[in-house]
Amino acid sequence: MSIILKAENISKQYRLGVVGTGTISHDINRWWAGIRGKEDPYLKVGSENDRSTKADSDYVWALQDINFEVRKGEVLGIIGKNGAGKSTLLKILSKVTIPTTGVIKTKGRIASLLEVGTGFHPELTGRENIYLNGAILGMTKAEIRTKEAEIIEFSGCERYVDTPVKRYSSGMRVRLAFAVAAFLEPDILVIDEVLAVGDAEFQKKAIGKMQDISKGDGRTVLFVSHNMGVIQSLCDETILLHNGRFVEKGKTEHVINTYLKQNIGNDAVFNFDIPKNNNIQAYATKLTIVDLNGNLMSEIPIGKPWKVKIHFTVCQEINNLIIGLGMTDMLNAPIRTSWTPSNNLTPGEYIAEFVEDSVVFNHGRYKLKIGISKGFHSIQYLDENVYITISEVVYKQDKTVLTNGNGVFSNQMKMNVYKT
Known part of the structure; x- marks a missing residue:
């Protein structure tokens, strides 16, 4: 099929804060370089187009070598x-x-x-x-x-x-x-x-x-x-x-x-503050969202297997400890909750894993709620500030779409707790 459009070495430079080059001296320098057949001197300067960082030059490359x-x-x-x-x-x-x-x-x-x-x-x-x-x-x-x-x-x-x-x-x-x-x-x-x-x-x-x-x-x-x-x-x-x-x-x-x-970063790893309550027996320190190979996921494609890992600390020996993982929409309407079996744990660092074969929720933003309790009634720790994104991308395997994302739940998440 024939080529209808071709971009060759496309770059676009802007001067920050003003229209044009900004000063007469810059215009004269550019004009004088052109008269002598030289390259524009200001093409040699300019910072990368990163909107989240402070500028280190008056010039920025909006595009470079496309x-x-x-x-x-x-x-x-x-x-x-x-x-x-x-x-x-x-x-x-x-x-x-x-x-x-x-x-x-x-x-x-x-x-x-x-x-x-x-x-x-x-x-x-x-x-x-x-x-x-x-x-x-x-x-x-x-x-x-x-x-x-x-x-x-x-x-x-x-x-x-x-x-x-x-x-x-x-x-x-x-x-x-x-x-x-x-x-x-x-x-x-x-x-x-x-x-x-x-x-x-x-x-x-x-x-x-x-x-x-x-x-x-x-x-x-x-x-x-x-x-x-x-x-x-x-x-x-x-x-x-x-x-x-x-x-x-x-x-x-x-x-x-x-x-x-x-986009992997804060959207895949969540760190929690250490509670100030000295009487607490267990608390969560971190939550990560990964695929089955351990790769961080900032967005979870519909149909893709996923894993939530909750890192938690046990301060003193505790019986019947249960880790709960709840999910709500952005209006706090409950969607579901999964629990680990009760565990008798000694002091130390632990991880609770929640694994699901495939995400089958509609795309959008959701909230995860973490709860640690002694039995089902004595709550030791609660955090409701984890936000996840179900991507609009549909994960495919062997060219078969695993789900159409219609919001019907698949198998219950598999749970596991182990000491690190």
Whole structure:
């Protein structure tokens, strides 16, 4: 299949805090370097694009040395943390901004949907904005007219199509904007995280349309999203960016796994303070979430086996000690609780393991509650501040989906307590 888009050594540098280079001296230095045929002196400086750290330079590389190719008819996902450079890359591909270095080579017309209502005039009606937006995308009035009815029907805004766009909700704007971009038949459709604004019904319709665009019409889609479930279902290949740098391009499932491993840290390991109560007989010190091979998991894919390890300290000999692991939704509605058998333990460090064959909850955030008690009534320790994420990714094994994530529980968690 032929190459329709090629990015060669794409980099984008910004000066922090101001527009442009910021000083006349910098402009003169750049001009003088250009006159002598020298490289821009400020391309040699600049810090990495890490939004969580303090800047050590006035210049930052939003993107640095990005290289990839896209085949005709491919749906390519682009993922990464906030600030990784995804939107900057799409703006360069869409020619909204130019790269500091490098070149983009494309064949055919590009349509972009980067922000809700981009290119829409609030005082014009929805119908008038269809023609305005279509003209911006390079279509003739006759071409737009042939697609007008389909665009309006797909957007679901027919009742308000002759109402000024300033009275539209953000969801209605994104419906109309996506419909225009999708039906005006660009060779390459570039989409940022705008579908998150639409409701579930429209997201499903839009995803189906993107599949039709690529598989039925043979057109190319570049799609940025934080929704790993959509990326997994829509994209055969995906690019991962990190702090403005290219990490890898490959099969979507493999790249998503790499991305999830980047997030390992506080979301997989929870440390607890030592209780000030000197009379307490046992307390938890740490909780970790791992797979069956012991690898930390910041997000737990639907269908994947998982293990919760609760590290706890026994201060003095205790009989009938029970470790409980509860799970609730974010509104504290109980979902389930698992308990270890009662144990008679001597002082020391212990681990209680809770193992489950596969996660079968719907994706989203949940709370874990840890309880240590003497029997079922004498509570020694309680912590309710552990939050976990069930990923939208569906874990596959031997190409068989283990679960559809419909919220039905699998086998009870297996429990084990041992001394470290």
